[in-house]
Amino acid sequence: MDPNSMPARLTFKQAGLTTLGLDAAWDRAVQRYLRCETLYYAADAFGPLAKEQERHTLEVMDIEGKYGRGWKAQPEAARRHDISFKGLIKAEEDHVRQFAEPYWRAANELALTPAPSLAAAMFKAAVMEHDEIDTSRDFPAKCMEVLQADFARLSREAA
Numbered sequence: 345m346d347p348n349s350m351p352a353r354l355t356f357k358q359a360g361l362t363t364l365g366l367d368a369a370w371d372r373a374v375q376r377y378l379r380c381e382t383l384y385y386a387a388d389a390f391g392p393l394a395k396e397q398e399r400h401t402l403e404v405m406d407i408e409g410k411y412g413r414g415w416k417a418q419p420e421a422a423r424r425h426d427i428s429f430k431g432l433i434k435a436e437e438d439h440v441r442q443f444a445e446p447y448w449r450a451a452n453e454l455a456l457t458p459a460p461s462l463a464a465a466m467f468k469a470a471v472m473e474h475d476e477i478d479t480s481r482d483f484p485a486k487c488m489e490v491l492q493a494d495f496a497r498l499s500r501e502a503a
Contacts, residue, residue: 347474359467359470360378363459363463363464370459377453380443381451391443392438393439396432403428447475451475452477455468455471456484456490
């Protein structure tokens with residue numbers, strides 16, 4: 345199953361929700377992560393960037409319809425495209441600032457929050473893998489060390 349499909353994402357979110365209720369700091373981190381993750385994917389589907397991508401696609405189709413395949417050689421067509429493309433670039437920058445960056449920060453914060461249970465540690469590992477936290481230049485730790493510390497702490501607490 346595609347990990348970004350709706351059923352997979354809902355199962356993933358449910359796994360996170362089942363970890364709530366044991367630790368206030370963990371609960372805040374999970375709730376922030378799930379909120380940011382949901383907004384990120386919603387924005388991809390029907391947010392401002394999605395609408396701007398659709399508008400730009402329609403503009404390009406209109407340009408091609410009016411000027412033909414050689415539209416890039418037509419100054420008016422190229423000008424229209426440049427204006428439209430600048431709008432798309434601005435929407436992408438806004439999307440990153442408004443949705444992607446908070447999502448990335450929330451994922452990093454969750455990964456650094458001590459897991460209060462085995463289920464929480466397993467969800468944290470899934471977040472690390474799903475969001476490729478090991479490749480984040482902003483993540484100040486090594487994923488394996490964070491997980492091993494959680495599992496070691498949980499083992500000691502269970503003993």
